[in-house]
Amino acid sequence: MPSADASDRRMSRVYLLAIVCEAVVIAALWAFGRVFSS
């Protein structure tokens, strides 16, 4: 079984990934709107 520390580190990476993905999705939606609205 993974230790609590290893699990926490893995979860921290997943949290960071979730936030980065959100930023990318929002940027993509913004760019999509800009490209097709011009």
Added chain:
Amino acid sequence: MRTFDWLVVAAYLVWIVYDGLKRTKSANEVEGYFLANRSLPWWAVGLSVMATQLSAITLVGATGQGYADGMRFVQFYFGLPLAMVILSVTLVPFFYRARVFTAYEYLERRFDLKTRTLASVLFLMSRGLSCGVIIAAPSVILSIILGWNLTLTILAIGLPTAIYTMLGGVQAVTWTDVKQMAVIVGGLVAAVIALIVGLPHEVGISQALHVAGAAGRLTAVDFRFDLNQTYTFWSGLIGGLFLMLSYFGCDQSQVQRYLTAKSVDEGRHSLLMSAFVKIPLQALVLLTGVLVFVFYLFNQPPMLFNREHADKVRKSVRAGEYAALDADFSRAFEKRREATTALAASNEDERAAARQAFDAAGAEVKGIRLRAAEIVRDVTGDDRYKQVTGDTPTPDVNYVFPTFVTTRLPMGLVGLMIAAIFAAAMSSIAAELNSLATSTVIDIYRRMIRPEGTDAHYLRVSRLATGFWGLFACAVATFATGLGSLIEVVNRFGSFFYGSLLGVFVLAIAVRRANGTGAFVGLLAGIAAVATFALHPSTKGVSFLWQNPLGVIVVVAVGTVASLAATGGNVERT
């Protein structure tokens, strides 16, 4: 609807009920019935979380929003991923370690019985009524669009759901949710393909999107800070964050989903999966609506989509005026179709002029629709026709997608999309019924009425409670459909509690000196503050998303002061 479409809907219903009933055997004790013995995989829980949130009115309403107002509604979900991360770090491990059945049990351990009871009663009241609305809203739309009997439509959605939830418990809810999500996403993808295929030969997908962009339908992100704009980047990120924290952290219908996961990490993964997928999925729903808008630029839509109201006007003294307006609408549509074709085919040099002609033609169509809405308002007395969403009268928005589905899609796909609307409704209702029964039995019956019963007794009572809430929801739905404004009242009533409930949990975790009296007083003060803010003329126009941070701030502030006052400044821990 043709026979084959009926068969598709019937096959869906039989499949889902059969699949739900299959789980009856594994729900033979209370923990199995309510929490699946905490044994479910993260991906199934994650899909169940999403299916619970995506109700039929979200599916139908959001496609209508996409049609009328474009993609901006997607901003409502911008706070979701952050909320999921915050919950995964804070409340989720608390709930798992405490091995609670309901979120409100935790409040008794941290504060006292009265705070737990108040929170669970607020949940039961608001969710019990909103469950009726979740059945009522799609039933009204489907009965008008398809010409079905309204009561039968309510029963067709409500009863099968109540039966499989009552017998199969949370296992039935989760595993049917997984299949219902597949039906919903499959239906949406099929609709998008049908819409793309249905474009005129001379118009490609890129040109169609440019036309949608010219009509302002693809502006998904609005960075303006305007409190009166319902959906902006800021209201979604900040207001939406608090709303999602409250919904996923304090609402038993969602908390119970992830309490069924195998471990705390699986529970966290289920929430994060929802965070990853929700915004793209919502964008797909809205894009479907935008493509319906483009479709209706080339194919004539009805002047108003709510057929029932249009029929009433045609039988009234203003029928002649309405018919003349309808003829004007056809002419205006033709003009707009030509302007749209010219815009789609325009090159860089011609675009500005083509866009001007397109905007002018769109304004003419909108003007005629609004005059038609005025006639409907005079004839039916429905004041909601004063409101406009984008260029469409607001009460018409929810009828756009079902009208498109039933009149424009090919055989088989109509049945699939109606099944998808059923799936969206049933998945939300099942989770609500399951959580209402859990809170009734665990927070009220077992805690206050009969604490010494056997597991078999509580299981029987749990099934009865699920059945009771199912019948209650169907009864509320039948009543609510006769009073259009009641649906809004119920939604507004529920929104008063969300931020305040979150405030109590924040108080529990973040303020060491908070006690039961402070939490109780703070919760009441938060609800009163949000209700005043929402109803007062000077703040009535502020987006409802800002009510959630307000509720949290008031509960934490008043709760802290009241806690200190109650103990004379001494620390009191319960």
